[in-house]
Amino acid sequence: MIGLDNVPTINLNILPALDTVVNNLQVGANSTLTSFAGLNAIEYIGGWLLFDDCEDLVTITNAFQSVDTCGKLWIDQNDVLTDISAFDRSMGIGNLQVTNNPLLSYCHVQAICERVVAPILPNPAIYGNATGCDTEFEVYDLCTLNTAVPDASSASITVFPNPAQDLLRIEGLSGTRIALLCTADGRPVSRTRIDGGVLDISQLPAGMYALRLEGEPTYAPTIFVKQ
Numbered sequence: 001m002i003g004l005d006n007v008p009t010i011n012l013n014i015l016p017a018l019d020t021v022v023n024n025l026q027v028g029a030n031s032t033l034t035s036f037a038g039l040n041a042i043e044y045i046g047g048w049l050l051f052d053d054c055e056d057l058v059t060i061t062n063a064f065q066s067v068d069t070c071g072k073l074w075i076d077q078n079d080v081l082t083d084i085s086a087f088d089r090s091m092g093i094g095n096l097q098v099t100n101n102p103l104l105s106y107c108h109v110q111a112i113c114e115r116v117v118a119p120i121l122p123n124p125a126i127y128g129n130a131t132g133c134d135t136e137f138e139v140y141d142l143c144t145l146n147t148a149v150p151d152a153s154s155a156s157i158t159v160f161p162n163p164a165q166d167l168l169r170i171e172g173l174s175g176t177r178i179a180l181l182c183t184a185d186g187r188p189v190s191r192t193r194i195d196g197g198v199l200d201i202s203q204l205p206a207g208m209y210a211l212r213l214e215g216e217p218t219y220a221p222t223i224f225v226k227q
Contacts, residue, residue, distance in 0.1 A: 019066070021045045028052040040065040046188075048072035048095075051081075059083040067091055068214075069180065069188045073111070076100055087111040092180040092212060094188050096124035098133065105130035113143035118221045120182060120210040159211065163225035166202040168211075173197040178214040182221075183207065201226050 018039065024047035027033075033054045043066050050072075051060060057078045063086040072095035075084065081101045091111035098107050107129065108116075116124055116139050126136045133139060158171040179199060181190040189209070192199070199211070204226045212221040 019043050021047070023047040024050065026050040026052070028054060030054045030057070033057050034059075039063060042067055044068070045070045048074045050074040050076070051078060052076040054078050055080070057081050060086045062086060065089070069191055070094065071188060072097065073115075075104075079103070082106070084109060084112075090114060090214065092182075092188055092191070092214070094182055095122060096126075098124070098126045098129060100128035101130075101133075102128070103130055105132035107133035108139050108142040112139065116140050116143055118210070118212070120221050120223070157211075157213065157219045157222050159222055159224050163227045164201060165227045166200070168199040168201050168224060170194065170197045170199065170211075173213075180212040180214060182210045182212065 019041050021042060021044070025045055026048075028050060029052070034056050040063065042064060045067060049064070049067075049070050051057065052074070053076075055078075058080050059082070061083060065086070068090075069092045073087070073093045074095075074097045075081070076097060077100045079101075080103055082103050082105075084104070084107060088109035089111060091114070093111060093115040096112065096115045098104070098112070107126070116126075116136060124136050124139075126139055127134060131138070132142065157173065159168050160171065162168075173194070175196075177194050179190075179192055179194050180188060181192070181204070182188050189204070194213075201209075206226050208223060208225050210221040210223055213219050
């Protein structure tokens with residue numbers, strides 16, 4: 001989807017069976033694209049989802065509505081982009097970069113807010129955009145003031161033992177939840193079901209991880225070490 005210079009709109013719902021992108025997906029280098037929608041069956045993108053260098057791209061709406069895990073959301077150098085409401089929903093993002101979009105002032109949509117307030121590395125790269133979306137701190141402030149998006153730092157969970165080798169127990173959690181595990185640099189490595197507050201981490205390589213629980217109530221990601 002690079003270099004389609006004479007295509008002003010793209011709607012890729014003609015690919016209803018495409019649900020997984022193992023590596024990267026790029027929409028870029030298009031001088032006439034004004035809007036993007038589609039690819040709503042995709043649930044997992046292992047690498048980056050990149051929108052870059054689309055000179056006339058104004059909106060990203062009604063796109064990627066089923067994605068629950070993305071290695072990196074990267075929005076860069078789109079001269080007239082003002083609307084990224086496609087990402088105004090919960091979505092597990094590893095790395096985040098929103099840079100050099102001079103008209104983009106509203107980027108405190110839900111998926112970005114969840115990543116910005118999450119205490120995991122690396123820190124998001126946000127700069128070169130319009131006021132309101134020009135620094136990570138601006139976005140953080142707007143996210144935590146926006147009552148439509150829960151502040152993930154307002155609640156936390158406790159895991160033990162920490163460090164752990166085989167089983168990680170989550171204090172106070174009952175029933176079934178979906179857990180997203182990310183590496184210390186923010187890359188998603190696993191999405192799995194937790195039953196009864198116990199998570200099997202025996203197959204993970206040793207290292208530091210962030211645990212994020214999907215659904216309600218919302219909790220801040222928790223850091224743990226796998227021995």
